[in-house]
Structures are given as C-alpha cells and as structure tokens.
Amino acid sequence: MSIDIGIKPKDRKAIADGLSHLLADTYTLYLKTHNFHWNVEGPMFNTLHLMFETQYTELALAVDLVAERIRALGYPAPGSYSAYAKLSSIKEANGQPKAEEMIRQLVEGQEAVVRTARKVFPAAEKASDEPTADLLTQRMQVHEKNAWMLRSLLA
Template identity: 40%
Template sequence: MAKVTALNPKTRKTTPEIGLEESYLEEASKGLSEVLASTYKLMIKTQVYHWNVVGPLFGPIHELTEAHYNTLFEAIDIIAERVRALGHIAPVNFGDMKNFAPTGHSVDNSSAHDMVADLIKDHEAAARTIREVGSKAGEAGDMVTEDMLTARLTFHEKALWMLKAIVSD
C-alpha cells in the first residue's frame, strides 16, 4: 500500500520572511508559549470551579465561569496558531499538567469566594504576562501578535472586573 506523503508531513523549523527579526520570532514564540500555558491552566481551573461551586453565588459564578472557560478554550487555539505562524512549534509539553487543576481536596474545602479569589489571582498573572509579551511585540513591529494579545488582555481585564464585582461587599 502506497503512503500518502501529505498525511506524513515532516516537522521542520521554518523562518517566515515577514519583516521580523529571527531572534524576535524565537523570543515571541517563547513568550506566547508562556501565555498559552497560563491560558490553558486558567481554562482548566475555571472549568473545575464551574462544576464544583456551591452556595448563594452558585448561579452567577456558574454562568460566568462557563462563559470564561469557553472563551479561554478558543484562545488556546489562536495563541498556538500564532506560535506556528511565527515559524516555531506550538508547545507540546506544559510541564506537569496535573498541577494545572486544583485538587479535589482543595475544591472540597474552598468556598465560592475562595474559588473566585483564586481565579482573580490567575487572571491578574495572565494579564501581567500578556502585557509584557504584547509590549515586546509592539516594540518589534509585530502588529499581529500585539493585536491578538490586546484582545486577550481585554478579556482578562473584563473577567477581573466581573469576578471582583461578584464577590464585592
């Protein structure tokens, strides 16, 4: 049986000729990989909290976290595809993925307020990373990455506003 070569592509590093320095492309891909890992972690954690939140704030937190994890899931693909467009391999190892999600014990002992506070902490960390990587993209003239990260930052800042509003006194 003949092999179909199109179904067996060779993975190779290709440097796109798009007006950006090769050293920047590598740095940007590393930065985007950090953004991707934090987005993936936040998506998993948000979904776990969505399933397990209890108490008087169940309804609004359950609905908000569902919207957030769906948005985060879509963002994962967009970020990984940008890494590929910059000529690098999308990350295949996010470290020890079991550390991405909270443990059953921590979920059992977390109030809705604790869960939201934990999500706030992770959204703030993601926003800081995105701002740093996005600033470097702007300095390098990488408008596509900068624009994509501006959209990601907009999401995280709005998520922070909503999460903080839910648990405010």
C-alpha cells in the same frame, strides 16, 4: 521552507517564547475555571456556574488563537501539562475551595494572564509585530474585564 514575514528569526523566537508563557497561563486558567464550574456549590451556584462556563468557553477559543500565532511565527506551540506546569505563572487549585475562594483564585488568574501578556509587548513592538500586539491587546481586554466582573462579586 523558510519564513520571511519581515521579522528577524531571533525576534520571532523571543515573541514565540513569550506567547508560550501566555498559552500556558491561558490553558491553566481554562482548566481551573472549568474545574470550578463543575464543583462550585452554595447560594451563588447558578450565577457562578454560568459565569465560569462563559469564561472557560472563551478561554478554550483563546488557547487556539495564541497557539496558532506561535505556529505562524515558525515555532512549535507547547501542548502538554508538563510544559504548561513549567511555563505557567498560575498555580493549580488544590482540593475543592469554597465559592468565594474560587472567585478570588480566578481574579488572581485573570490578572496573571494580563501581566504575562504585558511582558510580551516589548518584543512584539520591537519587531513591529502588529498581529501579536493586536492579539495581546484583545487578550488583556478580556482578562481585565473578567477580573473586574469576578471582583465585583466579592464586594
């Protein structure tokens, strides 16, 4: 059955493509944050272990929201490691970095997600796609706050 939500098919496709990059970044950051939660060590262990758990839990919910928006626009949501590796701007962590390096990498990851979300706005605004714009705004607020909180640990 065709989709008639007041957004042209080519605009829906452009938005879904942008959201696919956002989904890949969000999932990659989720995986990195969960990995660091498991493997953090040192004097800040308890603080970081709990902070990382809070963040990866929120990210796990976020991937569902982004994927469901892609589906609502009529396109398949990417859902494999290989697809995410192609679409994500966030690199995987190699080895087991020290706690301070974990924090730095997560700040970079949080900021990368914000930049990716920002890139989707023009397509959403052009199509008057308020649900996507709202989703992007919410995601940017969360990631900007997380980046600030993580960055404060490095001061």
